[in-house]
Amino acid sequence: DMPALRLLKARWFAQSEGVTRALTWLEINPPEVSKHADYFSLLANYYQQTGKFEQSVETYADLLELDAEQADWWLGLGVGYDRLKRYDDAAFAYRQAVALPSLKSSLAIFANDRLKQLTR
Numbered sequence: 872d873m874p875a876l877r878l879l880k881a882r883w884f885a886q887s888e889g890v891t892r893a894l895t896w897l898e899i900n901p902p903e904v905s906k907h908a909d910y911f912s913l914l915a916n917y918y919q920q921t922g923k924f925e926q927s928v929e930t931y932a933d934l935l936e937l938d939a940e941q942a943d944w945w946l947g948l949g950v951g952y953d954r955l956k957r958y959d960d961a962a963f964a965y966r967q968a969v970a971l972p973s974l975k976s977s978l979a980i981f982a983n984d985r986l987k988q989l990t991r
Contacts, residue, residue, distance in 0.1 A: 904934070915944075927951040928948060952964055
């Protein structure tokens with residue numbers, strides 16, 4: 872079963888049957904994280920969308936071990952920590968995200984706003 876095909880099917884499930892169904896599909900026999908970062912990036916995103924913040928934090932942390940230059944993953948990690956009320960960890964992750972040039976400006980605005988609120 873090819874991870875690329877599973878990704879396509881998961882995205883289809885997310886649109887047709889909901890993110891929970893897509894998440895269930897991705898959790899079954901996942902591939903190796905080091906070879907399929909896009910798979911785990913979607914998995915982490917779906918964990919957040921379904922309120923599974925512990926799992927999203929773990930998954931984003933695994934991804935960042937592979938590539939610490941991914942601003943979106945730092946932002947995802949920050950959001951997960953934020954929702955778990957781990958505010959120091961969230962602030963650290965948001966700082967990492969905004970320091971990277973690849974972060975979209977709308978997301979940078981969000982991260983900077985959260986940083987201001989967390990570091991008052």
